[in-house]
Amino acid sequence: MEDNADLRFERGDQTPERFKRQFSRLVGMTAAQARKVAGDALDGVGARRYHYMVLASLAEFGPASQAALADRSGVFRSDLVAVLNELVADGYIQRGPDPADKRRNVITMTEAGERRVIELDRILDGVNEKVLAPLTKAERGELFSLLGRVNAHLAREDFAR
Amino acid sequence: MEDNADLRFERGDQTPERFKRQFSRLVGMTAAQARKVAGDALDGVGARRYHYMVLASLAEFGPASQAALADRSGVFRSDLVAVLNELVADGYIQRGPDPADKRRNVITMTEAGERRVIELDRILDGVNEKVLAPLTKAERGELFSLLGRVNAHLAREDFAR
């Protein structure tokens, strides 16, 4: 009975060759694993990626309507509702009506929220360190730059076509 | 009214700085986009990633029981059932009892399945090309190698701890 029997990636001889050759598979695998490490770490303090995205957006740009927050964080307006409910329940944000436009809510971070985003930042920094452990500083920079270029390329084109 | 109003990544000034600095976010973004491009491409011919994983494993290693197939493809045994049902319905594989062990099924590819996996290979190659367009051949190799190392590192350790 193997200890880590549930290793789902890089099963060595078991992994089809074509998987190894395909970039999308490689990024996918790496991302999935990094995501899992990050997800587990966040889960350890009762958070999810959506929470971090929203809190980070608020920290970066200040109070916002839900629509603006959705655009900035990448969380859909429809999903944002529940996420905000949870963040309100945990005391990390406040949701109040916008006096200037009664359709809108204004979302503001509480002090606990400020502390929370710092906490999550630190956790995710730790995840990064853990994930990138085998690379030198220069290599990390290189990887960052290459991924950044691919990323910008994917974002800039109309890949919808 | 912008055409591609639903661009969810690299929204320029709208993207929080901390997102850009965090590696897991960058891989995540890149992978999500590559995944989407690949997913859309597969969807265009009525396939999903699970289908490809299974077919590729069969092509690489030949007929197998569902348990072996699950290990090789990374699809959970429980999810594999439905995937195989679909592949059988589409005529890409056959599922029969294993005479040597009545607990097992033997999964074999049909000729249509052989053609299908080649088709999907080609589609995913196209996706790769599209995604990696901005990089030179040398840079792709470099990116591949760096990701490969991170990936191997993540797979080899007990990250569960």
Added chain:
DNA sequence: CATACATCGTTAGTGCCACTAACGCAACCG
């Protein structure tokens, strides 16, 4: 040989993430 244990396929259900559709209300625009 009988009994305990492991393995196989399967069903059901959970949770995260991404996304669509529709609705009621408020604001803006001609």
Added chain:
DNA sequence: CGGTTGCGTTAGTGGCACTAACGATGTATG
């Protein structure tokens, strides 16, 4: 004033990853 657009919200879908349990079948052990 009336139509359109934007807002928050509810509901629902689908892919992916994973857990729990079960009945049937193998294997191993006493």
